[in-house]
Amino acid sequence: MPPIAASGQPTLREVAARAGVSLITASRALAADKPGLPVRPATRAAVQRAADELGYRPNAMARAMRGRRHDQVGALVVNNPGARLTNLAAYEYLLGLNAGLEPHGITLSLVRLTDLDGHHPERVRALREQLLDAFVAVSHLPASVVERLDASGDRVVWLDTDRRAASGCIARDEAAAGRLAAETLLARGRRRLVLLRPAKLDHYSLAERARGVAAAAAAAGVPLVELLTGPGYVTDPPERLRAALGADAGLVLSTPTVALRTLALLAGWGLVPGRDLGVACCDADDLLVNGWPELTRIENPRHGLGERAAALLVRLLAGEAAPASETVAGVLVPGTTA
Amino acid sequence: MPPIAASGQPTLREVAARAGVSLITASRALAADKPGLPVRPATRAAVQRAADELGYRPNAMARAMRGRRHDQVGALVVNNPGARLTNLAAYEYLLGLNAGLEPHGITLSLVRLTDLDGHHPERVRALREQLLDAFVAVSHLPASVVERLDASGDRVVWLDTDRRAASGCIARDEAAAGRLAAETLLARGRRRLVLLRPAKLDHYSLAERARGVAAAAAAAGVPLVELLTGPGYVTDPPERLRAALGADAGLVLSTPTVALRTLALLAGWGLVPGRDLGVACCDADDLLVNGWPELTRIENPRHGLGERAAALLVRLLAGEAAPASETVAGVLVPGTTA
DNA sequence: CTGAAAGCGCTTACAG
DNA sequence: CTGAAAGCGCTTACAG
Numbered sequence: 001m002p003p004i005a006a007s008g009q010p011t012l013r014e015v016a017a018r019a020g021v022s023l024i025t026a027s028r029a030l031a032a033d034k035p036g037l038p039v040r041p042a043t044r045a046a047v048q049r050a051a052d053e054l055g056y057r058p059n060a061m062a063r064a065m066r067g068r069r070h071d072q073v074g075a076l077v078v079n080n081p082g083a084r085l086t087n088l089a090a091y092e093y094l095l096g097l098n099a100g101l102e103p104h105g106i107t108l109s110l111v112r113l114t115d116l117d118g119h120h121p122e123r124v125r126a127l128r129e130q131l132l133d134a135f136v137a138v139s140h141l142p143a144s145v146v147e148r149l150d151a152s153g154d155r156v157v158w159l160d161t162d163r164r165a166a167s168g169c170i171a172r173d174e175a176a177a178g179r180l181a182a183e184t185l186l187a188r189g190r191r192r193l194v195l196l197r198p199a200k201l202d203h204y205s206l207a208e209r210a211r212g213v214a215a216a217a218a219a220a221g222v223p224l225v226e227l228l229t230g231p232g233y234v235t236d237p238p239e240r241l242r243a244a245l246g247a248d249a250g251l252v253l254s255t256p257t258v259a260l261r262t263l264a265l266l267a268g269w270g271l272v273p274g275r276d277l278g279v280a281c282c283d284a285d286d287l288l289v290n291g292w293p294e295l296t297r298i299e300n301p302r303h304g305l306g307e308r309a310a311a312l313l314v315r316l317l318a319g320e321a322a323p324a325s326e327t328v329a330g331v332l333v334p335g336t337t338a
Numbered sequence: 339m340p341p342i343a344a345s346g347q348p349t350l351r352e353v354a355a356r357a358g359v360s361l362i363t364a365s366r367a368l369a370a371d372k373p374g375l376p377v378r379p380a381t382r383a384a385v386q387r388a389a390d391e392l393g394y395r396p397n398a399m400a401r402a403m404r405g406r407r408h409d410q411v412g413a414l415v416v417n418n419p420g421a422r423l424t425n426l427a428a429y430e431y432l433l434g435l436n437a438g439l440e441p442h443g444i445t446l447s448l449v450r451l452t453d454l455d456g457h458h459p460e461r462v463r464a465l466r467e468q469l470l471d472a473f474v475a476v477s478h479l480p481a482s483v484v485e486r487l488d489a490s491g492d493r494v495v496w497l498d499t500d501r502r503a504a505s506g507c508i509a510r511d512e513a514a515a516g517r518l519a520a521e522t523l524l525a526r527g528r529r530r531l532v533l534l535r536p537a538k539l540d541h542y543s544l545a546e547r548a549r550g551v552a553a554a555a556a557a558a559g560v561p562l563v564e565l566l567t568g569p570g571y572v573t574d575p576p577e578r579l580r581a582a583l584g585a586d587a588g589l590v591l592s593t594p595t596v597a598l599r600t601l602a603l604l605a606g607w608g609l610v611p612g613r614d615l616g617v618a619c620c621d622a623d624d625l626l627v628n629g630w631p632e633l634t635r636i637e638n639p640r641h642g643l644g645e646r647a648a649a650l651l652v653r654l655l656a657g658e659a660a661p662a663s664e665t666v667a668g669v670l671v672p673g674t675t676a
Numbered sequence: 677c678t679g680a681a682a683g684c685g686c687t688t689a690c691a692g
Numbered sequence: 693c694t695g696a697a698a699g700c701g702c703t704t705a706c707a708g
Binding site for chain 2: 059061070102126261263
């Protein structure tokens with residue numbers, strides 16, 4: 001790689017020379033974020049013109065080094081090669097984070113972790129080096145990464161993770177989501193519940209939703225059956241699911257991914273949701289909402305949660321020690337499938 | 339004692355002092371990427387130990403500035419606030435890019451553009467400043483951003499965009515995808531075709547797929563009807579789609595999002611794909627493949643395409659002027675719905 | 677209002 | 693094999 005300056009990019013020194021002022025004056029004239037600096041308007045204009053003519057772009061690295069402002073944060077996301085889109089919802093979080101950070105000129109870097117990295121976080125450059133001002137942990141992280149973050153002293157915002165603390169956490173009320181989904185099915189006259197959920201409860205939301213569904217079933221005195229899905233989000237064999245269904249059954253879907261897989265199975269069997277059985281989902285992302293708007297569901301505004309986490313990050317970077325945590329409840333959207 | 343860095347993080351100077359060597363020697367001892375450097379094993383070990391004891395993390399900014407290595411690239415992705423997940427497939431590209439870049443120690447930053455930014459690319463920090471070594475343009479970008487990239491002299495890899503050049507582009511053969519999907523339906527005995535696609539052809543793939551489907555229909559001498567979906571990926575009203583279907587009809591779905599919406603409609607109508615009509619999709623991402631494995635489809639390995647783009651970026655950063663472009667054909671997966 | 681000096685933390689020449 | 697010097701591009705004190 002050629003040296004940065006040799007890449008043909010003009011430096012501030014060249015801008016200053018062209019404007020006929022010193023390097024320092026040029027720096028101040030272009031410091032848009034410090035409007036109070038004493039610079040003569042004519043000087044500022046001359047520098048600005050020189051910068052425009054040369055196509056000057058400030059070197060963010062140099063600025064970061066001298067001015068202690070990187071303005072870069074990293075999003076820690078788990079994504080295993082074998083199950084690439086298990087954490088698809090993370091993308092909606094990332095977009096919300098980005099939307100909330102961009103107005104502040106803060107850049108978001110994607111720090112992808114695998115469970116393998118989980119055992120060797122020192123191999124991840126973003127964790128090994130001083131590269132980012134802060135991190136946002138998205139959804140579930142390996143324990144070794146969490147330990148390293150805690151030990152590092154880095155600033156971290158926890159977005160939809162199982163961490164509960166007075167500050168720095170954005171979480172959801174998932175037990176309420178499970179209860180709401182189940183209660184809605186029962187209110188529509190379904191007399192028994194079937195919960196379809198991933199076998200592995202690796203994220204707090206999965207266990208809490210199951211608890212909420214169980215609580216609703218117990219309160220109503222109706223039977224509840226749990227069916228588990230494997231890595232491919234299929235009950236094995238699918239006929240076990242089919243056998244458990246019926247017009248008196250309310251099928252509670254645990255996640256958007258499970259919902260999509262179930263939708264395809266129902267379609268293949270010619271079973272009409274809402275008529276041949278009741279269906280409700282404890283969680284819905286933008287994709288599911290757009291693709292299956294008829295679905296009775298609890299919507300979690302992930303984009304908005306990402307923006308909230310961004311607001312926490314901004315305050316953290318501004319020096320605020322401990323911005324308070326927030327818990328957000330999902331919203332029931334009735335639909336027609338319950 | 340050397341001064342403590344204001345960030346609280348130990349510097350290389352402190353490591354050197356602790357190890358009893360000079361700053362320069364410490365730098366060389368830790369330069370893992372230059373194994374040929376002459377450093378005595380004992381010296382290297384002492385420096386390494388001092389670094390470990392202090393919890394030293396090299397400052398990537400300083401290294402970038404002096405050592406001419408940022409090792410950060412930006413992924414340019416369009417995402418409009420009003421239609422957040424239109425570009426969902428981008429996430430799969432990002433994960434693939436990340437997987438391909440990480441082994442080289444290259445970090446990926448998310449540079450989100452809106453169509454609004456499209457008119458004001460100078461407002462996007464990553465474009466305004468020198469922050470990233472190179473860019474990867476993902477899918478469709480606003481013309482003003484493309485112009486700015488071309489004018490900037492920045493290194494760019496074009497991933498699934500409509501740019502066709504001898505170097506630096508990873509693209510897909512989309513006309514073949516449309517043709518394949520249509521031909522598969524006809525081979526299963528469907529006697530007329532219905533193409534369901536977004537009204538707005540803002541990505542090259544949409545127009546090419548439509549062309550491929552039309553070519554297949556013409557070659558077989560069967561009628562073809564095009565139905566258009568709006569922003570919410572619904573035909574308005576949905577009954578227009580229903581009226582067009584039938585056991586003799588082969589329904590060609592243009593995109594994964596259209597496929598998901600259609601799946602929900604068919605399920606609501608109790609129409610069984612493969613029995614009550616034929617269905618095939620011109621494109622499938624990981625989510626659709628996992629959720630609807632029965633679907634007859636053309637699979638586009640976006641993760642793999644991202645990895646290919648990463649390989650191009652690595653070669654670009656290594657100084658190679660023009661790594662050759664690649665065109666990748668999707669793979670037909672028969673399924674049971676045609 | 678403007679400029680000379682210092683230095684952010686590191687690596688790359690160049691001498692020993 | 694190791695160290696003193698220079699400097700990447702910029703901003704932040706401090707003087708005028």
